[in-house]
Amino acid sequence: MICQDRVVVVTGAGRGLGRAHALEFARQGARVVVNDLGVARDGTGAASGGPAEEVAEEIRALGGQAVASRHDVADEAGATGLIATAVEHFGRLDVLVNNAGFLRDRMLVNLAEDEWDAVVRVHLKGHFLPLKHAGRHWRAEAKAGRPVDARVVNTSSGAGLLGSVGQGNYSAAKAGIVGLTLVAAAELGRYGVTVNAIAPAARTRMTEEVFAQTMAAPGAGEFDAMAPGNVSPLVVWLGSAESRGVTGRIFEAEGGRICVMDAFRHGPATDRGARWDPAEVGAAVKDLLAQALAPEPVYGAG
Template identity: 90%
Template sequence: MICQDRVVVVTGAGRGLGRAHALEFARQGARVVVNDLGVARDGSGEASGGPAGEVVEEIRALGGEAVANGDDIATEAGARAVVAAAVERFGRLDVLVNNAGFLRDRMLVNLAEDEWDAVMRVHLKGHFLPLKHAGAYWRAESKAGRPVDARIVNTSSGAGLLGSVGQGNYSAAKAGIVGLTLVAAAELGRYGVTVNAIAPAARTRMTEEVFAQTMAAPAEGAFDAMAPENVSPLVVWLGSAESRGITGRVFEAEGGHLCVMDAFRHGPAVDKGARWDPAEIGAAMKELLAQAPAPEPVYGAS
């Protein structure tokens, strides 16, 4: 019960990873706002409260407390409303898990502008706006003299860290979430808020086709390494008081594998002490690249 009585908002919690996170938070004693629009895998279709409502019923069947929320978190009003839903129903907010998203996969030369915009909106803007309004709430609490021990867990992806062929829009959005995480961690720490990101790998509605093509189903009774429930313990721990002081980090989670990602950092360098001539760059760069590790391959690259 490491999240006993903590109040948690999970966006995109009607299915897949978000549902698994919401259920695990509830098992660990949290009260949960289950946010989901209930649209199709690619974000199309009419909004429906069905998926969020079903997760709420599952939580209540476990003896937990939860409320469904159908606000569009990629709008200013919707993001403000989902934070207000937690405060109004449960009296406060302790944890925000930004998880909502969908895919519009295309090779870059076939990627339409609206497919780019839609993915950027749900992933990147859909992280920024809830983060902004939750951060504003915690800043006000801190300035009012009320203690804050809050957490934000953002959802990036291996695609955002290494790139993924056919997912230029998704990779760019997920990389942007890492940058947003680093800035938010630096800005919100003074108010008692930590901000971290995960890069999960799991079989969900978004990824089931890929896994069906590349991986055999686990044998009956065997550990299912791609089950979304495997990622949730890390998310719940990051949302707990135990993770205090850990901020600005990106964690990879897949099956039983946990990894602290080592992102961009200053590597080999040379300083001439004066302006370079373009003709000099080649030799200098050859030496620098010889000292630097080779980049990891982009997912899907031959």
């Protein structure tokens, strides 16, 4: 019960990873706002509160406390309403898990502008706006002299860290979430807020086709490494009071594996103390590359 009485908002919680996170937070004693628009895998279709309400009811059936939300997290009014829902129903907000998203995969030369805009909107803007309004709430609490011990867990992806062929829009949005996480960790720390991100791998609506092609289903009694619930213990711990002091970090989570990702760091460098001549740059760069670690391959580039 490491999140006893903490109030948690989970976006995209009607299915997949978000549902698993919401259920595990509830098992660990949290009160949960289950947010989901209930649209299709590619973000199309009419919004429905069905999936969010089903998960909220599942939590209540387990003896927990939950309320459903169908706010659009990539809309200013929707994000405002989402944070207000937590405060109005449960009196406080302790944890924001940004998880909502969908896919519209296409090779770059075939990627339509609206497919780019839709994916960047739901993933990147859909992280920014709830984070902005949660941050405003916690800033106000801190300035009023009330103690804040809050957590934000963002959802990036291996595609955002290493790239993924056929997912230029998704990879760009997920890389943007990493940058947003680092900035938010630096800015919100003064108010008692930590901000981290995960890069999960699991079988969900968004990934079922990929994993169906690359991994056979486990046999009876075998560990299912691709089950969404495997990622949730890390998310719940990051949302707990125990994670205080851990901020600005990116964690990869898959099956039973947790990895701290080393993002961009200053590597080999040379400084001649004067302006370079273009003809001299090539030799210097080749020398630096010889000293540097080779980049990991882009997913799907093999």
